[in-house]
Amino acid sequence: MGTEVGGPALDRQVETPADNNETQQENPDSVSNGEYSDETAVWLARTMGGRLENSSIALSNAQYDQARSVLGDDYDTRLEQYVEVAGDTSSETDDTAAREFEAARENQRNLTNEVQRYRQQYAAYQTARERGNEREARITARAMERTASNISDRGDELNQNFERIENTTSVDLSSGQTEINETTANITATQAAIREETLVGTTLTVQPIDSTASFSDPGTVSGQIQTENGSVIADKAVELRIENRTRTVQTDSSGVFETQYRPRSARLGSQSISIEYVPEADSVYLSDNDTFTIDVQQVTPDVTSDIAPDVVGYGDQLNATASVIVASDGVDAVPVEFAIGDTVIARTTTGPNGTVTETIRLPATVNDGERQVVARVPYADRAIAGVQSETPVVVVETRTNLSVSASRTDGGALVRGQLQTVAGDPVTGRPVRLQIGAGGTQRVETNRNGSFQTVFENPQGNESVTVTATYDEPRTNLGNATATATLAAGSGGGNPPVGSDGNPAAAFGNAVIGSSWLPVFGGGVALAVVVAAWFVVPRVRQSRETDSPVPTETGDTSMTDPNPSATSSDETTPTFEDRAESYLDSGNYDAAAMVAYTAVHDVLAVENGIDEGATHWELLQRSQEHGVPEDRMADLETVVETFETAAFAPTSVDRSQAEAAVDRAREIKSNGDR
Incomplete structure (x- = not known):
């Protein structure tokens, strides 16, 4: 089509649809009952459909602000009206259409952001190549891999939204679909060319040497990493991620390595375990993954705990400690909950020696009287058995x-x-x-x-x-x-x-x-006081060890420092952007969310004089108390909530959540660095 590679594919006029047509008298602003519900629904659907198509046209023309603005407040208002009117119409499909209009808006907004990001990355890539900075070009090309993949996924999702809207309404969105397909196809082709000229694909193959694995008796795994031309990555320290934990291993002259699998959160019995080669941010190599099958066996740890003082009231401070031990080895990176009755008052993870220390303030939701503080590993049918320890405490009433x-x-x-x-x-x-x-x-x-x-x-x-x-x-x-x-x-x-x-x-x-x-x-039940905060920041920001945990989609709630290893050279130290893009590239969305939180914490702690040991919810509260603007607080809440899911929820965050957290963190850092 004669367009710049990676640039806009079309140049069409974008028109903001007027809220009038042959059913203008049914404008929902003036309709107070269900008398004209069917006609009003048609009018609203056409209005929103026109805005969706105009957003697609604006996006193809690289008019990003326009693409977002036509899906702004007015679209939201019309969507709210459509949802209300849908309940009064004679058609059951209007409720389905309302959900699709909402999903289409979000996917169109996300697609706009991703396309804008890709074209900015493409410009940076070209600049790096022109200057002969191959390292920067590789870093950017790897980030573009993720962005291009996201664009393809978002485009597919948006096309599905459009098709469902067409199937449930009288709106024709074929022009919008054409715009989306041409935009995504252009970027897909561009990225294929960049991949060919800058990056090298790899193949990872692994197999278990042992048939069983447990925490006390790890299983050994052997593997090899080859490049797409058949050569091997020999005599090199490489990073692997086995389920939720990263580690550095050394390949030999044949590109072969051995490592151990020491399960903690894995379910029992024969399990298919994922393992991934994770190249450095500036590596020429692309990542690859494989699986191995091994029988996971359970180990029951000893849990001990201590609570002080033994008499507390609302808002009083509790100092809680717990240790999780197998034989004489501390079990690191497993979740520990402190609870009184049905109220969980803190969640955290064990450190390298298997211990945790939490400072907790008693919430209102704990009933007064003689109670037991339970410290427990909240696992069931996992490699580490779920066990608990109890310590008595007296809760007094506060007037x-x-x-x-x-x-x-x-x-x-x-x-x-x-x-x-x-x-x-x-x-x-x-x-x-x-x-x-x-x-x-x-x-x-x-x-x-x-x-x-x-x-x-x-x-x-x-x-x-x-x-x-x-x-x-x-x-x-x-x-x-x-x-x-x-x-x-x-x-x-x-x-x-x-x-x-x-x-x-x-x-x-x-x-x-x-x-x-x-x-x-x-x-x-609202988490009413910061005393129920779940995590202490320094544990995220600790120095990364050879075998550091990272939460995974398998449901592990283990914690880690998500930062990749860095050398002493400033030139090769990964930035926040590098780390976030690397984790998003490789699908490690929990780690990306935690990198985002760490970056935000560093900015706000300095900016607002917040203590380094503040928990994530305390960071949120202190930021609000220091007058952080409302829009920035909304960004911070997104980062904090996503971090909490990554750190403690039984399932991982998904791609869109991680990307949103990274985007919000990028905005907060940008404002803080000015």
Whole structure:
């Protein structure tokens, strides 16, 4: 087509679709019932379909901002309206179409970002080649491999979205599909040429020497790495990843190596174990993988623990230690949970000697009374058996103060207040029940300052009424509290807030109605205090050893420093970009997520004076307290949540999650380096 390699394939005019057509009178902005639902759904579908196609055209023209903007706020509004209208239509397929329109928007946005990244990488690649910097060219070419693969996958997913939309609506998206296919084909061809001129493919073959493997009796594995022309990678230290752990081995003159497989999280019985050759970021070689089959046998470790002090209340500090030992060997890189009753108060992983040390603050969700702190390895039917140790502790009740105020607004009543301990510490993420007069109740949740705020609509006319706030959770270590205020008759403000101790309350924060500043986990219980944070940063940032663990898609929750090895030369030390791209290239999405978090932690710890030992949730809280902008906080939350999944969840993060975390980390680093 006469276009620049890797560049835009088309040059067409992008038109922002007007929100009008033959069914303009059914514009959902003015439709208040289901009378015209079918016609409105058609109108909305055509509007969104036009924007999807225009985004594809803009992308082919390298108009990235335009490609994103046509799928911006207006598209989101129309999608929300379509979802609402779909429930009133006579067609069941509209619900399916709504999901596809949402998925198409996300895939189109992601495809736009990836194509833009690829063309930027291509420009950097060309520059490096022109300057004769072959090392930089190889690093960039390897990053482009991942990006090109992502573009192909995103393009396939988007085509499927378009086909499903066409099958469930009257919208024709064939032009958009043509644009997508031409864009992805152009990049695929470009990358094939770059691979041919810069990189060398490899073949990894492995076989087990031993038939069984356990933690106490590892299995030996032999292998060889050959290049695509049949030569071998001889007499060289190479990095391998066996499931969730990386290690460096030495090949001999024939390219042959031996290494040991020492299972921890692997399931029992005959297992197919993946092993991958992981080239360095600036290597000319591409990665390859193979599998071997071995019988995994179980070993039961001894777990011991210690907790101090033995009497605690809400927010008090617990110092917890645990050791996981097989014979005299510490079992490193296995998860350990500390729990009281049904509440997990900390999750972490053992260090090189099989021990963990955690500083925990007692959350509200632990009931008061005589309790047991359980330290356990949360495994079942794994190479390391699930075992636990118990230590007694007494949890005492902490008294609370509740305050509330009320004032009238146009058509409603603003009610706000605060929940604190008697010592004045805010109580975060707890439910407070509000009632005006004899009317119905409304539940709100305290924010990180212990504050809450909500609006009652049409509160019992204009007469003077009593507003009651109640905190009375049955299973908690916090005492109950009640507070009242008077909502004055007519318009105007109410009385000053009166707390459960009869004293006026302090100033209030502005909480989002019914939500907490921290994420909500399974069962709808908010992780209310940073004391339940799961991981201590220095463990991620420790120096990488010869056999360092990296979480894998097999469900291992082991932790590691995800940084690849670096030499003493500044020229060959991998950057954050190098490490992230390398892990994403090789499909090690957990490690990429952890590299992203480490980079973000380093920036924010320096920028906001946050302690190096801050946990990931403490980093989030401290950043918010230091006034980090809302959009940057959203990026940080993405990185932190993805890191937490990579470190502790029973399954790995997927590609899109890891890429999002790396992208957000890149944005945060970019802002921090300015």
